[in-house]
Amino acid sequence: xxxxxxxxxxxxxxxxxxxxxxxxxxxxxxxxxxxxxxxxxxxxxxxxxxxxxxxxxxxxxxxxxxxxxxxxxxxxxxxxxxxxxxxxxxxxxxxxxxxxxxxxxxxxxxxxxxxxxxxxxxxxxxxxxxxxxxxxxxxxxxxxxxxxxxxxxxxxxxxxxxxxxxxxxxxxxxxxxxxxxxxxxxxxxxxxxxxxxxxxxxxxxxxxxxxxxxxxxxxxxxxxxxxxxxxxxxxxxxxxxxxxxxxxxxxxxxxxxxxxxxxxxxxxxxxxxxxxxxxxxxxxxxxxxxxxxxxxxxxxxxxxxxxxxxxxxxxxxxxxxxxxxxxxxxxxxxxxxxxxxxxxxxxxxxxxxxxxxxxxxxxxxxxxxxxxxxxxxxxxxxxxxxxxxxxxxxxxxxxxxxxxxxxxxxxxxxxxxxxxxxxxxxxxxxxxxxxxxxxxxxxxxxxxxxxxxxxxxxxxxxxxxxxxxxxxxxxxxxxxxxxxxxxxxxxxxxxxxxxxxxxxxxxxxxxxxxxxxxxxxxxxxxxxxxxxxxxxxxxxxxxxxxxxxxxxxxx
Amino acid sequence: xxxxxxxxxxxxxxxxxxxxxxxxxxxxxxxxxxxxxxxxxxxxxxxxxxxxxxxxxxxxxxxxxxxxxxxxxxxxxxxxxxxxxxxxxxxxxxxxxxxxxxxxxxxxxxxxxxxxxxxxxxxxxxxxxxxxxxxxxxxxxxxxxxxxxxxxxxxxxxxxxxxxxxxxxxxxxxxxxxxxxxxxxxxxxxxxxxxxxxxxxxxxxxxxxxxxxxxxxxxxxxxxxxxxxxxxxxxxxxxxxxxxxxxxxxxxxxxxxxxxxxxxxxxxxxxxxxxxxxxxxxxxxxxxxxxxxxxxxxxxxxxxxxxxxxxxxxxxxxxxxxxxxxxx
Numbered sequence: 060x061x062x063x064x065x066x067x068x069x070x071x072x073x074x075x076x077x078x079x080x081x082x083x084x085x086x087x088x089x090x091x092x093x094x095x096x097x098x099x100x101x102x103x104x105x106x107x108x109x110x111x112x113x114x115x116x117x118x119x120x121x122x123x124x125x126x127x128x129x130x131x132x133x134x135x136x137x138x139x140x141x142x143x144x145x146x147x148x149x150x151x152x153x154x155x156x157x158x159x160x161x162x163x164x165x166x167x168x169x170x171x172x173x174x175x176x177x178x179x180x181x182x183x184x185x186x187x188x189x190x191x192x193x194x195x196x197x198x199x200x201x202x203x204x205x206x207x208x209x210x211x212x213x214x215x216x217x218x219x220x221x222x223x224x225x226x227x228x229x230x231x232x233x234x235x236x237x238x239x240x241x242x243x244x245x246x247x248x249x250x251x252x253x254x255x256x257x258x259x260x261x262x263x264x265x266x267x268x269x270x271x272x273x274x275x276x277x278x279x280x281x282x283x284x285x286x287x288x289x290x291x292x293x294x295x296x297x298x299x300x301x302x303x304x305x306x307x308x309x310x311x312x313x314x315x316x317x318x319x320x321x322x323x324x325x326x327x328x329x330x331x332x333x334x335x336x337x338x339x340x341x342x343x344x345x346x347x348x349x350x351x352x353x354x355x356x357x358x359x360x361x362x363x364x365x366x367x368x369x370x371x372x373x374x375x376x377x378x379x380x381x382x383x384x385x386x387x388x389x390x391x392x393x394x395x396x397x398x399x400x401x402x403x404x405x406x407x408x409x410x411x412x413x414x415x416x417x418x419x420x421x422x423x424x425x426x427x428x429x430x431x432x433x434x435x436x437x438x439x440x441x442x443x444x445x446x447x448x449x450x451x452x453x454x455x456x457x458x459x460x461x462x463x464x465x466x467x468x469x470x471x472x473x474x475x476x477x478x479x480x481x482x483x484x485x486x487x488x489x490x491x492x493x494x495x496x497x498x499x500x501x502x503x504x505x506x507x508x509x510x511x512x513x514x515x516x517x518x519x520x521x522x523x524x525x526x527x528x529x530x531x532x533x534x535x536x537x538x539x540x541x542x543x544x545x546x547x548x549x550x551x552x553x554x555x556x557x558x559x560x561x562x563x564x565x566x567x568x569x570x571x572x573x574x575x576x577x578x579x580x581x582x583x584x585x586x587x588x589x590x591x592x593x594x595x596x597x598x599x600x601x602x603x604x605x606x607x608x609x610x611x612x613x614x
Numbered sequence: 615x616x617x618x619x620x621x622x623x624x625x626x627x628x629x630x631x632x633x634x635x636x637x638x639x640x641x642x643x644x645x646x647x648x649x650x651x652x653x654x655x656x657x658x659x660x661x662x663x664x665x666x667x668x669x670x671x672x673x674x675x676x677x678x679x680x681x682x683x684x685x686x687x688x689x690x691x692x693x694x695x696x697x698x699x700x701x702x703x704x705x706x707x708x709x710x711x712x713x714x715x716x717x718x719x720x721x722x723x724x725x726x727x728x729x730x731x732x733x734x735x736x737x738x739x740x741x742x743x744x745x746x747x748x749x750x751x752x753x754x755x756x757x758x759x760x761x762x763x764x765x766x767x768x769x770x771x772x773x774x775x776x777x778x779x780x781x782x783x784x785x786x787x788x789x790x791x792x793x794x795x796x797x798x799x800x801x802x803x804x805x806x807x808x809x810x811x812x813x814x815x816x817x818x819x820x821x822x823x824x825x826x827x828x829x830x831x832x833x834x835x836x837x838x839x840x841x842x843x844x845x846x847x848x849x850x851x852x853x854x855x856x857x858x859x860x861x862x863x864x865x866x867x868x869x870x871x872x873x874x875x876x877x878x879x880x881x882x883x884x885x886x887x888x889x890x891x892x893x894x895x896x897x898x899x900x901x902x903x904x905x906x907x908x909x910x911x912x913x914x915x916x917x918x919x920x921x922x923x924x925x926x927x928x929x930x931x932x933x934x935x936x937x938x939x940x941x942x
Binding site for chain 2: 160
């Protein structure tokens, strides 16, 4: 009895001591961070060595934690001494950011976000890159001006996507489109719908034969409102500029225009025919994915990446015939512009926070990672283990390696998929001609397709999914307009937010209304929009467009 | 036996609040402190807690009068006076969410209290202990579910395909085809009220059951001798016996009238019902915190606090005038 008391007392003392240590550790970290804040970081004496160091990372999307002995992370640790403490988004992003900013509690590395930039949560990177990161400097050379913040000309975030080298290959298509299930296309004799009427005709005919299927699906949830809101701009031949369409460098909203009215009137009609999913506008994102994954949805308008989790689930259930092919539907006379050349994802990628322990070490780490050897390791894997090289030097995978790569359990142990998504990366081709990753190597892509997919592609006489869309035109210099930053609390931001609220509320209403009431609901909607300070929003976008034309045009 | 006499007797049973005589109270203060030193010692941590978490943060209220931006020091902030408040009260949306909040609170308060008292009265009449406990446990289990789960259950039971509510109503021939409960704004307040009752009724009952057990059994005996039946005993003994508890809880709840909740409305609401489902808390999240407009969020918070304090004092005053038990 006596003994146990003593022991627990000692345990308590140890606990208190470690707590004290931990607390003092935290505070000393903070003071380190503060000293790095603002100044271009004192050149750390230990910058070159491989002393073990752990950086905390926040990523603004959900993701799967790699296993403790993840192959790539282990290799990184061995070669550079760097390891990571990853935090993925759980719950609502804006809320999380709001709390992070209010408490100024930032990890070392954070994925890029306009709101965090506004709150001055990142350190400027251009001097660090000039001084310590020759490879990154080379990587971003062509877009150096574009990746600078529009307000103060600093680089806060290293864009993860849209910086290409070599030739661009893109067999899969991630963008917007009107999607139809492969099984539907197969049964209907491989049609290629070009207009809304043709598209909904296919759905109507198929649903007649299979009444338990869901005709047309949509989503109106949280920030994922583009499945409902973006279709009109694409139908009218504009690329994805967000809530505006741009003609001759002049942006205007399209929510209240006829291109929108035509589309929603059509949806109103198909709803009256019973083709629209009745629960489309009350469901959340998980329910939406669950419906896609059930294989019961005939078609929807969406961007591919948004419902890909549903497709992944279909594939793992072996229901590959229920996955989708996208079609670029158009209004009469419109010229297709669904597919775009991925613009540099400004402000999307990683930045270093003002609390970071050792910014120099981080930038050096990324600099090392952007070399071709490391990129091949991260994107393809280890030669002989994850991929093979044939006689002419091109990379390929064996069926077994492909099967591995499809499995989530294998991925978490052998890939760093989520974190790689935010890191600077080589897209296009390496200097030896191989594509950035297995998914973009054309032959590897086709070979890795299941026989069913190959059959479908052959029936359409195509080699990849992206061929269903026209080769993208050259981007306008300001593209995409949706990435123009609206200042927090500005009239423009308020107008955008209120416009979105009106769309969230009225678009479902107009679709669910009886066809006779559609006109009234639409008039009401347009009137409400015109009460807002839309001009402030359009002015800000136009100002941003002009700024970009001025700053980015010089090349 | 008349109602009033019984009422007085019940009151006598209750321990009176000890009131310090104001005249000797001052002179005895040191002595009193000494006598109560254990009590005072025990309340120190609570006082510290309140000061740290409820008083010190009040300085943040200054944000409401600024156009607060993070990463600027206090001196660099831009002072805007009452602009945030003016914006709030000129905003149609805010007035709408205010209406929703008050309406849903009211529904919750009335439904919550009446069902809890009702269930407590009924449970009190059950003489089989085992059965009583089972009913009680089942009724308060949902309280321990998080609203996320509860909202999922509500959404599933109201669904048009295979939702139990629609199935039951169809089988009973009340409706011809399934109703999309969650897409009609006019049903929303009712759904919130009913969900709250389902989740919280058992929990609310506990405190009333406790109050009922403290009623002197001799009162029931006396009532029986006077020929009171079951319902009369409920009406003339039990109900007056828990009146004080009821009033105190009511006063406390009135202070929360602007807290209609956040999770349930946030999780069940959607674009079609937004005019009925948004509460002040959702508004603050959406236009304040999400848009980085912390000043607006603070202004809305101050408004809520002031209204709550005023309401509590009013309710307290009314209770005092009616000669009831009071909180303050």
